[in-house]
Amino acid sequence: MEKEWWKKAVIYQVYPKSFLDTNGDGIGDIKGIEKKLDYLVELGIDAIWISPVYLSPQIDNGYDITDYRKIDPMFGDNHDIYHLIDKAHEYGIKIIMDMVANHTSDQSVWFQESRKSKDNFFSDFYVWRDAKEDGSEPNNWGSNFGGSAWEWDQNRKQYYLHYYAKQQPDLNWENPRVRQYIYDMMRFWKAKGVDGWRMDVVTSISKDLHFPDNPNPHGKPYVVGNQNNGPRMHEFIHEMNQEVLKPFSMMSVGESPDSTSQDATLLVDPEREELDMIFTFEHMHVDRAQSGVNGRWDIQKMDLIKLKKILSSWQINLRGHGWNALYFENHDRARVTSRWGNDKKYRYESATAFATILHGLQGTPFVYQGEEIGMTNPDFEIEDYEDIELLDNYRELVLEQKTISKEAFLKAARKISRDNARTPMQWNETDNAGFTTGAPWFKLNPDHKEVNVEDDRKKDTSVFKYYQTLIRLRHECKILTEGSYELLYPEDPNVFTYKRMLDGETWLIVVNLSDTQFELSDYLPQVLKKETLIIANYRDRTNTDGLLRPWESLILAIS
Numbered sequence: 001m002e003k004e005w006w007k008k009a010v011i012y013q014v015y016p017k018s019f020l021d022t023n024g025d026g027i028g029d030i031k032g033i034e035k036k037l038d039y040l041v042e043l044g045i046d047a048i049w050i051s052p053v054y055l056s057p058q059i060d061n062g063y064d065i066t067d068y069r070k071i072d073p074m075f076g077d078n079h080d081i082y083h084l085i086d087k088a089h090e091y092g093i094k095i096i097m098d099m100v101a102n103h104t105s106d107q108s109v110w111f112q113e114s115r116k117s118k119d120n121f122f123s124d125f126y127v128w129r130d131a132k133e134d135g136s137e138p139n140n141w142g143s144n145f146g147g148s149a150w151e152w153d154q155n156r157k158q159y160y161l162h163y164y165a166k167q168q169p170d171l172n173w174e175n176p177r178v179r180q181y182i183y184d185m186m187r188f189w190k191a192k193g194v195d196g197w198r199m200d201v202v203t204s205i206s207k208d209l210h211f212p213d214n215p216n217p218h219g220k221p222y223v224v225g226n227q228n229n230g231p232r233m234h235e236f237i238h239e240m241n242q243e244v245l246k247p248f249s250m251m252s253v254g255e256s257p258d259s260t261s262q263d264a265t266l267l268v269d270p271e272r273e274e275l276d277m278i279f280t281f282e283h284m285h286v287d288r289a290q291s292g293v294n295g296r297w298d299i300q301k302m303d304l305i306k307l308k309k310i311l312s313s314w315q316i317n318l319r320g321h322g323w324n325a326l327y328f329e330n331h332d333r334a335r336v337t338s339r340w341g342n343d344k345k346y347r348y349e350s351a352t353a354f355a356t357i358l359h360g361l362q363g364t365p366f367v368y369q370g371e372e373i374g375m376t377n378p379d380f381e382i383e384d385y386e387d388i389e390l391l392d393n394y395r396e397l398v399l400e401q402k403t404i405s406k407e408a409f410l411k412a413a414r415k416i417s418r419d420n421a422r423t424p425m426q427w428n429e430t431d432n433a434g435f436t437t438g439a440p441w442f443k444l445n446p447d448h449k450e451v452n453v454e455d456d457r458k459k460d461t462s463v464f465k466y467y468q469t470l471i472r473l474r475h476e477c478k479i480l481t482e483g484s485y486e487l488l489y490p491e492d493p494n495v496f497t498y499k500r501m502l503d504g505e506t507w508l509i510v511v512n513l514s515d516t517q518f519e520l521s522d523y524l525p526q527v528l529k530k531e532t533l534i535i536a537n538y539r540d541r542t543n544t545d546g547l548l549r550p551w552e553s554l555i556l557a558i559s
């Protein structure tokens with residue numbers, strides 16, 4: 001097996017709950033993933049990242065784990081996943097599991113034992129602190145889902161820390177036993193054939209043991225000097241690398257919310273032996289209002305100049321020092337076509353335009369289920385949403401603190417909430433879109449009659465077919481994986497243009513991210529002697545004469 005297989009790979013994320021239900025209970029399951037392996041082979045992807053399917057009370061849709069080694073009955077059983085891993089391997093597809101090791105569910109045996117007393121084996125598995133003299137929380141940190149990051153436990157008469165929901169207590173990584181338990185669990189899954197890990201909020205595992213107050217009173221957990229990344233973060237990740245990742249050749253991509261490209265160079269520098277890649281959030285915040293007090297719910301129009309700047313900084317700073325993980329969508333992000341594109345008049349064009357930007361860059365592209373057919377955000381009402389983050393924030397910001405109106409919150413939710421990506425996968429135009437024969441656990445996007453796999457694949461303007469070509473190009477053309485990167489026209493507010501270069505060859509990626517048309521020649525670097533069209537989302541595009549139409553994207557080999 002090639003050691004750095006992931007550099008040429010495209011990875012597909014499955015959110016199992018919403019992918020395919022095979023037993024009619026309305027919940028997607030592991031057998032559903034297996035049933036669609038053919039489909040994924042046709043798409044051409046190399047690996048599947050499976051969001052958590054472990055035993056869980058589902059407070060945060062499986063990101064609250066009760067038992068890391070047991071599959072939740074709602075998804076099937078352990079045998080099903082072992083079978084899926086073997087089957088996927090027969091097809092040449094690798095399996096990446098989700099590792100949620102910053103916290104567990106409060107239902108896990110570890111936590112149940114830990115809360116019993118201050119002197120049992122599990123007492124120090126979590127982050128416990130005494131109350132202040134007046135009985136209040138140890139500091140002013142807020143949880144990422146709203147409310148305090150501390151929860152009082154009446155039994156232990158102490159507070160425990162939770163960066164997310166109170167049902168997700170944070171593990172104490174200072175305790176070497178915790179770390180060994182996690183590494184053992186990783187070895188267990190390696191023995192079942194798992195090829196790598198997507199690591200949930202892994203840069204939060206080390207806490208600042210001084211527990212400083214956040215200077216911002218509405219602040220999140222805080223580390224002096226470095227927002228989120230605690231003092232021993234690199235040390236712990238390196239240890240995990242030495243104990244598991246390196247000896248067992250497991251791929252790793254860590255979620256790293258606050259990282260900039262400078263932080264990233266430490267995490268993914270191969271010489272430091274920490275992680276292979278990280279997911280940053282930086283480029284996903286280009287539609288967040290800076291001045292807002294409501295966090296992600298204070299939205300503004302997407303700033304393309306800023307997006308270009310951020311993506312370019314990652315391309316340039318990581319070149320030769322590490323590898324990029326490329327994404328626009330996942331289970332925490334809205335559908336990019338609705339968020340930053342035009343999902344009404346130019347749905348196919350904007351879906352393929354964003355795909356072109358992403359797959360033209362250096363790094364490993366991640367495709368989130370449904371992205372490959374240009375699925376959109378549903379226009380839900382507050383009552384329709386399920387997500388704990390959204391509902392907790394709604395209660396806190398709209399109903400209690402009243403810092404944002406219901407209308408503004410709903411408008412933001414329809415644009416950026418996590419639930420936008422969690423509606424069931426749209427396979428065909430039947431009532432439940434082929435997702436289930438029962439009652440779906442979550443409302444479908446009403447547009448599934450028009451937007452679904454079966455229909456898309458019949459069309460000339462098929463998003464799926466466009467992805468197939470992009471993925472094939474990634475496999476075949478070294479210039480995409482290895483070529484250098486140069487941004488052109490950084491100040492242009494509508495068009496994203498960049499070059500990739502390798503061994504005297506130059507490719508030009510031009511993507512119009514607007515409803516307006518421009519002269520294409522304005523975006524070409526020079527008089528062209530020769531041009532070869534590699535891919536274009538308007539089918540009548542043959543050369544560089546004429547207009548660059550709304551949301552038009554193309555890749556050209558030029559000289």
Ligand code: GLC
Nearest residue numbers: 060063100164200201255332
């Ligand atoms: C990550 C996950 C998200 C989850 C959170 C807490 O950000 O992607 O879905 O809610 O961590 O586990």
Ligand code: CA
Nearest residue numbers: 021023027029
């Ligand atoms: Ca099911």
